[in-house]
Amino acid sequence: MSFLGLAVGGLLWGGIIPGLSHFVTAGTLLAVVIVFLLYGASRIPTSYNVLNLQVRWRTTLLTALAFTLVTALLTVMLAFVNGMYALTLGSGNPENVIILSEGSTDEGFSNLGFSDVNDIGTQPGILQEDGVPLLSRETYLVVNQPIPNAPPGRPKRRFLQLRGIDDPKIAARVHRVELYPGGEWFSDAGVRQLSDGQIAVEVVLGEGIARELARDRDGNGAKKIRLEVGDQFILNDRPWLVVGVMQSSGKTFDSEVWGKRSLIGPMFGKETYSTLVARTASPDDAVKLRDYFNRQYKRAAVNAQIETDYFASLSETNKQFLVAIAFVTVVLAIGGVFGIMNTMYAAISQRTKDIGVLRLLGFRRHQILVAFLTESLMIAVAGGVVGIALGCLSHGWTANSVVGGQGGGKFVVLRLMIDADTIALGLLLTVATGILGGLMPALRAMRMSALDALR
Amino acid sequence: MKLFGLIADNILRNPVRSLLTILGTMVLVFVVTLVWSILDFLNAATATRTSNFKAIVTERWRLPSQMPYSYAATLKEGAAREPGHIRPRDAMCWSFYGGSLDREKRTRENSLFAFALEPPKLLTMMDELDSLPPDQHREFAEVVRRLEQNRQGIILGRQRLEAIQKRVGDRIKIYSLNYRGIDLEFEIVGLFPPGRYDNSAAMNIDYLTAALDAYQRENGQPHPLADKSLNLVWLRMQDTAEFDRIAQQILTAPYYSNPAVKIETASSGIATFLEAYRDLLWGMRYLLAPAILVTMALVISNAISISVRERQVEFAVLKVLGYRPFHILSLVLGEAILVGSLSGLVSAALTFSVVNYVVGGIKFPIAFFGAFFIPSQALLWGTIVGAATALAGSFLPAWSACRVKVTDVFARVG
Numbered sequence: 090m091s092f093l094g095l096a097v098g099g100l101l102w103g104g105i106i107p108g109l110s111h112f113v114t115a116g117t118l119l120a121v122v123i124v125f126l127l128y129g130a131s132r133i134p135t136s137y138n139v140l141n142l143q144v145r146w147r148t149t150l151l152t153a154l155a156f157t158l159v160t161a162l163l164t165v166m167l168a169f170v171n172g173m174y175a176l177t178l179g180s181g182n183p184e185n186v187i188i189l190s191e192g193s194t195d196e197g198f199s200n201l202g203f204s205d206v207n208d209i210g211t212q213p214g215i216l217q218e219d220g221v222p223l224l225s226r227e228t229y230l231v232v233n234q235p236i237p238n239a240p241p242g243r244p245k246r247r248f249l250q251l252r253g254i255d256d257p258k259i260a261a262r263v264h265r266v267e268l269y270p271g272g273e274w275f276s277d278a279g280v281r282q283l284s285d286g287q288i289a290v291e292v293v294l295g296e297g298i299a300r301e302l303a304r305d306r307d308g309n310g311a312k313k314i315r316l317e318v319g320d321q322f323i324l325n326d327r328p329w330l331v332v333g334v335m336q337s338s339g340k341t342f343d344s345e346v347w348g349k350r351s352l353i354g355p356m357f358g359k360e361t362y363s364t365l366v367a368r369t370a371s372p373d374d375a376v377k378l379r380d381y382f383n384r385q386y387k388r389a390a391v392n393a394q395i396e397t398d399y400f401a402s403l404s405e406t407n408k409q410f411l412v413a414i415a416f417v418t419v420v421l422a423i424g425g426v427f428g429i430m431n432t433m434y435a436a437i438s439q440r441t442k443d444i445g446v447l448r449l450l451g452f453r454r455h456q457i458l459v460a461f462l463t464e465s466l467m468i469a470v471a472g473g474v475v476g477i478a479l480g481c482l483s484h485g486w487t488a489n490s491v492v493g494g495q496g497g498g499k500f501v502v503l504r505l506m507i508d509a510d511t512i513a514l515g516l517l518l519t520v521a522t523g524i525l526g527g528l529m530p531a532l533r534a535m536r537m538s539a540l541d542a543l544r
Numbered sequence: 545m546k547l548f549g550l551i552a553d554n555i556l557r558n559p560v561r562s563l564l565t566i567l568g569t570m571v572l573v574f575v576v577t578l579v580w581s582i583l584d585f586l587n588a589a590t591a592t593r594t595s596n597f598k599a600i601v602t603e604r605w606r607l608p609s610q611m612p613y614s615y616a617a618t619l620k621e622g623a624a625r626e627p628g629h630i631r632p633r634d635a636m637c638w639s640f641y642g643g644s645l646d647r648e649k650r651t652r653e654n655s656l657f658a659f660a661l662e663p664p665k666l667l668t669m670m671d672e673l674d675s676l677p678p679d680q681h682r683e684f685a686e687v688v689r690r691l692e693q694n695r696q697g698i699i700l701g702r703q704r705l706e707a708i709q710k711r712v713g714d715r716i717k718i719y720s721l722n723y724r725g726i727d728l729e730f731e732i733v734g735l736f737p738p739g740r741y742d743n744s745a746a747m748n749i750d751y752l753t754a755a756l757d758a759y760q761r762e763n764g765q766p767h768p769l770a771d772k773s774l775n776l777v778w779l780r781m782q783d784t785a786e787f788d789r790i791a792q793q794i795l796t797a798p799y800y801s802n803p804a805v806k807i808e809t810a811s812s813g814i815a816t817f818l819e820a821y822r823d824l825l826w827g828m829r830y831l832l833a834p835a836i837l838v839t840m841a842l843v844i845s846n847a848i849s850i851s852v853r854e855r856q857v858e859f860a861v862l863k864v865l866g867y868r869p870f871h872i873l874s875l876v877l878g879e880a881i882l883v884g885s886l887s888g889l890v891s892a893a894l895t896f897s898v899v900n901y902v903v904g905g906i907k908f909p910i911a912f913f914g915a916f917f918i919p920s921q922a923l924l925w926g927t928i929v930g931a932a933t934a935l936a937g938s939f940l941p942a943w944s945a946c947r948v949k950v951t952d953v954f955a956r957v958g
Binding site for chain 2: 147148151152154155158159161162165169191192193194197198200230231232233243244245246247248325357358413417420421423424425427428430431432435438439487488489490491500
């Protein structure tokens with residue numbers, strides 16, 4: 090009955106849950122069909138298989154545990170890559186056009202002159218709000234930050250991503266980013282005098298980097314989950330004051346520090362803009378604006394991209410990780426196949442007489458095959474389901490990584506994400522391994538003649 | 545000896561089971577070897593050295609580091625400017641020049657990034673190239689000599705050459721991405737020795753400098769990157785005392801104010817880059833590798849448990865013949881350890897040969913490392929991992945075997 094449940098669940102899943110990739114849907118359906126066929130073809134009661142597994146509970150447990158580990162690993166690794174994809178695909182808006190200097194594939198290498206930026210802002214197609222174009226003018230920088238209280242053996246510096254912004258309110262509208270309650274955007278001056286007389290740079294932090302920077306405080310006993318409004322950190326030998334924390338989870342901005350461009354750019358030797366992000370009325374308008382800048386605009390040589398395309402281009406690292414994970418998973422699954430084969434061969438050699446009796450009772454060869462395949466599947470599915478359940482515990486964990494494409498990348502804090510695809514892939518792996526591992530022993534059982542088996 | 549003979553007999557008695565256990569162990573040792581090779585390389589790269597190590601000078605705050613080339617001359621001298629100041633043992637400056645072989649369509653295959661440097665430094669300052677075996681050194685020195693003589697020369701890694709489908713002696717044109725407007729023609733003068741630099745390229749810095757000068761002559765203004773063309777300076781240090789003194793000289797020198805510079809050991813610089821992968825490496829070290837080891841132990845444990853259950857009568861007979869429980873324990877453990885260690889050794893040896901000499905390293909996208917290679921110690925790891933997991937997995941079945949009660953077993957048989 091457990092297979093029937095799995096089959097029905099799989100069908101509902103493939104048909105109902107949106108976002109399940111075609112590959113996984115097809116694979117799940119195939120697995121369901123196989124399970125149905127096995128279930129339908131078997132005339133030997135399932136209770137016979139269950140009883141046998143109970144009798145050899147140690148072997149069953151050991152084999153299932155191996156499956157548990159393999160599928161748990163697969164689930165966690167896929168959740169990691171899912172998190173990376175969620176970041177790169179969730180960071181952009183299809184109505185936004187990102188404009189870099191020609192030839193630049195990454196914000197870090199882009200340089201846009203002041204006059205060009207001003208001219209771009211007057212071009213038609215950019216959405217206006219109260220007569221002001223929704224064009225965010227930005228300078229993206231990666232800088233070194235010495236880590237205070239760095240524990241022994243840990244790096245003494247980290248890379249910090251800064252985004253200098255001319256107008257934070259326009260940037261917030263363009264990027265659809267909001268602050269947590271209690272926060273505010275940095276002022277026009279971009280600095281504030283502290284109570285001790287020092288001048289601090291006002292910044293808003295992505296939630297991820299706010300957590301990362303809070304780690305520096307562990308040494309002082311003032312342990313915090315993340316930096317909050319009013320907290321400070323040191324960069325470029327001066328204090329930086331947190332005036333807001335962005336609700337940026339799931340976007341690459343989550344790992345960025347935003348401040349006044351006119352202060353931050355020159356402070357780190359970057360006088361020019363790196364990025365312009367223009368908001369349009371609709372995704373179709375965004376395509377038109379992109380084409381206009383790439384084909385017709387002559388004042389400056391620029392590279393315009395739909396924002397979602399730009400972030401999708403940063404997913405090359407994700408693909409490489411995915412390939413690595415697929416490779417490791419396949420190799421581990423092969424190990425699992427050998428493990429289950431061992432178990433099933435042993436089961437068959439211990440139950441040779443059973444097979445003979447079953448044949449004498451009139452059960453057909455293919456029914457013997459199905460019975461042993463079913464048993465192998467039961468072990469795999471039991472271990473696999475527990476493994477997937479364990480792997481699901483990683484949902485929501487945060488992890489540091491780098492996303493990137495050709496010629497650029499971003500340091501990100503991502504959230505591991507379990508979705509229907511992850512679970513379906515885990516189940517597919519389980520079913521495939523169970524069938525592959527059980528097939529050869531089951532064929533051997535099937536080929537036994539009744540007399541030979543009883544002799 | 546007699547016990548060893550029994551162990552061998554038992555392994556051969558059920559060849560299918562032994563083969564499956566061996567194959568299962570081999571594939572799992574294969575994954576562990578891959579994971580540990582990456583971690584081992586990164587550990588070595590970030591390990592603090594106290595003698596004959598390299599330091600890196602870069603822009604203090606920004607990434608990527610872009611310093612004026614005018615810094616090069618004094619930085620190579622360790623900013624020695626007063627009597628008593630010391631100089632590094634050797635130095636190398638790097639500029640990065642990158643682009644595509646196709647102006648319109650840029651792909652991973654037709655992209656090429658080259659270190660622009662003084663050619664002789666390839667032999668004295670580049671990791672691994674500075675310690676080549678004599679025959680490889682002679683061969684590569686000839687390639688370096690050609691690069692020195694031919695300013696338009698370029699040395700490519702073997703995989704890069706294959707990817708762009710060219711041969712040594714061919715000419716290529718690179719449409720630059722970082723030095724916009726400076727597209728350069730090159731002649732491929734030779735190859736890097738196989739290994740770490742399979743995807744790298746090196747060009748003569750004089751060619752880039754001349755191209756920047758030509759740009760200014762033709763356009764009436766310097767190239768936007770003209771005063772940002774020095775990306776990195778490597779200094780070779782004798783020991784940490786020398787490093788401390790030279791670091792002090794550089795950090796107090798008046799020449800490097802805009803932009804300011806920083807100096808750190810190469811291992812420290814690499815560790816900073818790897819910090820971005822902190823959690824990924826943690827997962828590989830503390831989740832993936834241990835989980836595979838436990839899986840291996842389970843696979844072996846399963847096979848040994850089955851074997852022990854099937855041989856209850858045999859163990860009872862052995863006891864009747866005078867074998868002590870310790871002998872039976874050793875017999876079962878010996879079987880497992882022999883299978884585990886041999887499969888581990890064979891798997892590691894195969895991994896070492898195939899990954900290093902057939903595949904050309906593990907292509908794993910961490911930091912700026914192109915490919916990871918399997919170290920020769922992996923042969924030892926494989927054997928130990930196989931043996932240790934076999935021991936762990938077989939201990940309980942072996943314990944149960946040595947505690948077999950003769951009377952119980954014969955009562956059941958009867």
